[in-house]
Amino acid sequence: xKLKTKIIxxxxxxxxxxxxxxxxxxxxxxxxxxxxTETVYxxxxxxxxxxxxxxxxxxxxxxxxxxxxxxIDSPEKIHDIAYISEELFEKIKVLIPxxxxxVLKKKSKVPDIVSANRDTVAVRIPAHPIAKKLIELSNTPxxxxxxxxxxxxxxxxxxxxxEDMYGRVNIIIDGGDVDFGLESTVIDLTxxxxxxxxxxxxxPEKLKEIFGDIIIPDFIYGKSKVDIAKAPGMKYRHxxxxxxxxxxxYSNRRIDxxxxxxxxxxxxxLVLFEEDTKYFKSYDIIISGGKNxxxxxxxxxxxxxxxxxxxxxxxxxxxxxxxxGLGISIMNRLRKASSEIWEE
Numbered sequence: 001x002k003l004k005t006k007i008i009x010x011x012x013x014x015x016x017x018x019x020x021x022x023x024x025x026x027x028x029x030x031x032x033x034x035x036x037t038e039t040v041y042x043x044x045x046x047x048x049x050x051x052x053x054x055x056x057x058x059x060x061x062x063x064x065x066x067x068x069x070x071x072i073d074s075p076e077k078i079h080d081i082a083y084i085s086e087e088l089f090e091k092i093k094v095l096i097p098x099x100x101x102x103v104l105k106k107k108s109k110v111p112d113i114v115s116a117n118r119d120t121v122a123v124r125i126p127a128h129p130i131a132k133k134l135i136e137l138s139n140t141p142x143x144x145x146x147x148x149x150x151x152x153x154x155x156x157x158x159x160x161x162x163e164d165m166y167g168r169v170n171i172i173i174d175g176g177d178v179d180f181g182l183e184s185t186v187i188d189l190t191x192x193x194x195x196x197x198x199x200x201x202x203x204p205e206k207l208k209e210i211f212g213d214i215i216i217p218d219f220i221y222g223k224s225k226v227d228i229a230k231a232p233g234m235k236y237r238h239x240x241x242x243x244x245x246x247x248x249x250y251s252n253r254r255i256d257x258x259x260x261x262x263x264x265x266x267x268x269x270l271v272l273f274e275e276d277t278k279y280f281k282s283y284d285i286i287i288s289g290g291k292n293x294x295x296x297x298x299x300x301x302x303x304x305x306x307x308x309x310x311x312x313x314x315x316x317x318x319x320x321x322x323x324x325g326l327g328i329s330i331m332n333r334l335r336k337a338s339s340e341i342w343e344e
Contacts, residue, residue, distance in 0.1 A: 002167040003032075007158075009174045012036070012129045017137075020130070024137035026170050027052075032059055034147040034161050035134050036175035037126045039099045039184050039201065040154040040302070041161050042071070042144030043169065044134070050111045053143050057113075059168040062150045067116040068143040069101050069124050069184075073135040078102075081110050081141060082121050088189055091210050097127040099180050099201040103188040114143050124184055130175045146183060153239045153302040153309075153337070156181045160306060181299035182329050187214070196220060199329035201298070221323060222335035239302065239337040241309035245316045247334050251344035254319060255279050261317055261342065269313035271304060276319060284313055294326040301330060305337060 008019050023033045030052040033044045043059060045052035047070045057064055070081060075096055078084055082104035084092075092102060106121035115121050126132060135142050146154040148164045155161045158174035165172060185200030187207060195215040196204060207214050248257050255276060262268045262283065269284045273291045286304055289296035308316045318334055321327040335341060 003170055005166050005169055005172060007162070007172045007174055010130055012175050015129060015133055017133075020133055020173075021137055023134055023171050023173055024139075027134070027138040027140065027142060030055075031171070032056065032169040033134070034165055034169055034172040035131055035144075036128055036158075036173060036178055037071075037099075037131045037144075038128045038179040039126075039182060040156055040178055041147040041158070042131070042142075043147035043165065044071070044142040044144040046138070047071075047114055047141040047143035048109060048111065049140075050113055053111060053113045056143060056145065059165065060145065060148070060150045062145065064113070065116045066145075067118065067122060068114050068145055069122040070110070070114060070141040071124050071126055071131065071135055071144055072141050073125065073132050075125060077141070078104070078123055078125075080107070082106055082123055084189070092189075094210060095202065097125040097132065099127070099182075099184045100124065101184045101186040101198075103186065103190060103197060105190055120188075120190055122186060128175070128179075130173060134173075151238060151240055153241065153305040154183060156299075156302050160302070163306075179299075181301055181303075182333065185329075187211075199332050201326070201329070203325050204328065205325065220328065220332055222332070222341070239305065239333050240339070241305050241316060241337065243309050243313070243316055244340070245305075245308075245318065245338045246340045246342060247318050247320055247338035249331075249341065249343045250320045250322050253344050257342050257344070258317060258319065265315045267313045268315050268317050269308055269311055271308065271316065271318040273319060284311065288319070294321060294330060297321065298326055298330055301333060 026033050032055050045056050101122050101124040103120050103122050110121045147161045148155050156178045180201045182200050185202040186198035188195040188197050194211045248254050271286045271288050274287045275291050321330050
């Protein structure tokens, strides 16, 4: 049954509290509210209400073994839902609020449906003013994955949310464009050496500054698969357009490889660095940014994938970036989005 969806427009720099209270009341009542964060838009429900959380999985078509992130509005509230040592608590303070999620041992009040029946919980303190205020007014941790249909590109503007979630949720808060465009970095802090579970806006070099050694598993680079997901974005194909999508890994031969691939298709659409468009003047092109503009590519990545999918081309061919810094996060998403990957 379709829900009647109300769209509320709120300026994050001038929040109208009465409007936001409507959304908070819906969270308290067990409803679904889409809200902006600094990373992507989230599909939120009361994270301590089993029945409300079930609605998230249904609205997204999300597998039940894919855990959710609990969003809270202050560092101290971590202690309400998870266990963390004082040493780690002091370390993470320099990273929050912000685009990072911590996997910790959960406390009994966290429903099993949130953690996909595991003994850990993913916790995040968003920096976005609308998200922070919504959590505060709701007076509960908000469970929220990205507000897209499962497997599709994450939403970075309200238009993306409306495409996927209108009629599936009670309220959509239109807070404008997000800041980062990639989902949060996820790091597992349950073992002696922290493990990166999902790369994001906080890059590995920064994590090493805070935690010392960290483990970066092969699955981050698409070199292995995960059987059990401790956090979102680990196990399933994600971010994928409906159209066939081919990723060309970064190498000195990438231009020759793209030229070889396009011979096989009638009307390819190319996603390229601005500097490389000169080699493909007669083809349809979306510019990802300059060769070293990784932040620009990251912010626009999911919008690029959605726009590419709307066009009448028979294939999307994407020029990859180097696996370094923010490029690790971009390539992680592109590998999951692609149906075919070409390497040198």
